[in-house]
Amino acid sequence: MQLLNTLYITTPESYLRLDNDTLRVELEREVRLRVPLHHLQAVVCFGHIALSAPLMHRLAEDSIALVLLDEHGRFKARLEGAQAGNVLLRRAQHLASLDADLSLELARSFVAGKIRNARSVLQRGAREAKLAAEAAQLTRLADDLAAGLRALPAAPDLNTVRGLEGEAARQYFAGLPWLVKTDLRADFAMQGRSRRPPRDRFNALISFLYALWMNDCRSALEAAGLDPQVGFLHALRPGRAALALDLMEEFRPFADRLALTLVNRQQLGAGDFVLREGGAVSLQPDARKAVLVAYQQRKQEEILHPLLAQPVPLGMVPLVQARLLARAIRGELEADGSRAGYLPFLAK
Structure with missing residues (x-):
């Protein structure tokens, strides 16, 4: 078993987009972070965070959960790929x-x-x-x-x-x-x-x-x-x-x-x-x-x-x-x- 990372995005107005096999975090058009997708188990966004459609598709394809919470941590939504499991x-x-x-x-x-x-x-x-x-x-x-x-x-x-x-x-x-x-x-x-x-x-x-x-x-x-x-x-x-x-x-x-x-x-x-x-x-x-x-x-x-x-x-x-x-x-x-x-x- 491998302990993969959960990426938490807390800065309001951040924009997440796909960059080849990497998730890129931008703020005010400046790149603040790059994370290889194969290192991730989940992406958790707090509050007002924007994401590109290509990134959401890729997260679903790679079985990386996308979780949307409000700014206080209350659950709002979850995006997943095809149903897994037996x-x-x-x-x-x-x-x-x-x-x-x-x-x-x-x-x-x-x-x-x-x-x-x-x-x-x-x-x-x-x-x-x-x-x-x-x-x-x-x-x-x-x-x-x-x-x-x-x-x-x-x-x-x-x-x-x-x-x-x-x-x-x-x-x-x-x-x-x-x-x-x-x-x-x-x-x-x-x-x-x-x-x-x-x-x-x-x-x-x-x-x-x-x-x-x-x-x-x-x-x-x-x-x-x-x-x-x-x-x-x-x-x-x-x-x-x-x-x-x-x-x-x-x-x-x-x-x-x-x-x-x-x-x-x-x-x-x-x-x-x-x-x-x-x-x-x-x-x-x-x-x-x-x-x-x-x-x-x-x-x-x-x-x-x-x-x-x-x-x-x-x-x-x-x-x-x-x-x-x-x-x-x-x-x-x-x-x-x-x-x-x-x-x-x-x-x-």
């Missing part, structure tokens, strides 16, 4: 989504991965806390998440699983502000999770990072031959990439960790955000670029995959998980003859 796998996926027992099993796995990884974030925060009272509070919240994990195997239906996930998220977000350094908490105060629009700086930051992870999870599912629209935990709705949302759940704490790093190391400050009328908060254009650079660097870091027992770049883990998910959906067998289940990626 039609038999997709049919198995569609049938699996109608199997209540299998859907419940997969939903439990997605939520278990999310809670385990979220608990790891709180436990690390408790170990690094300067004050005993804060360490105790974070430990208590981590214990509450453990209780939710223990309840998952007995959850009788999807609504119960979703309820456990929602309660775990509430407990987790109650603890997340304690992981911001004390002298930065006034600027990065957080009263629970808010989105559409984010109501504080930290929520604006994690919403942007979640959008990046969402795009990568969707691309991984398509590369594995799965239909990102047909999920198990998230309900099916027109226009919703339900399976991409399912897969993304276990990666949300990775986005939160990066957000905390950027804030606590003061790579982002209060001035890197725009506070708009009505209470909405968003990242400044230069701050978005800084986040994208940090995100790309984090994806290059190698981590030990517990199932593969070998180092894997973090950016490849969604594809590994998508392939494991495809294996579970197909009903492939383990060495002992049991049916393969889906094992979420668990952070160390």
Whole structure:
């Protein structure tokens, strides 16, 4: 497997065009960047970006995804070439989504991965806390998440699983502000999770990072031959990439960790955000670029995959998980003859 690059275009009024086998980025008629197409997996454009028709055709021919987001990172559209993947796998996926027992099993796995990884974030925060009272509070919240994990195997239906996930998220977000350094908490105060629009700086930051992870999870599912629209935990709705949302759940704490790093190391400050009328908060254009650079660097870091027992770049883990998910959906067998289940990626 090769970790290819995602090209993020954030400068308004940029113009992207095809130059032989190269993507060329121009601004005010000056060439700012050239990227060989064979190095790219996807091109992601934020806000008002123009593209030539020949470039769009070539991206589709080369199976390079073109993703259009608004300036805040919200999804607008996606251009792809001919449908890839194994039609038999997709049919198995569609049938699996109608199997209540299998859907419940997969939903439990997605939520278990999310809670385990979220608990790891709180436990690390408790170990690094300067004050005993804060360490105790974070430990208590981590214990509450453990209780939710223990309840998952007995959850009788999807609504119960979703309820456990929602309660775990509430407990987790109650603890997340304690992981911001004390002298930065006034600027990065957080009263629970808010989105559409984010109501504080930290929520604006994690919403942007979640959008990046969402795009990568969707691309991984398509590369594995799965239909990102047909999920198990998230309900099916027109226009919703339900399976991409399912897969993304276990990666949300990775986005939160990066957000905390950027804030606590003061790579982002209060001035890197725009506070708009009505209470909405968003990242400044230069701050978005800084986040994208940090995100790309984090994806290059190698981590030990517990199932593969070998180092894997973090950016490849969604594809590994998508392939494991495809294996579970197909009903492939383990060495002992049991049916393969889906094992979420668990952070160390």
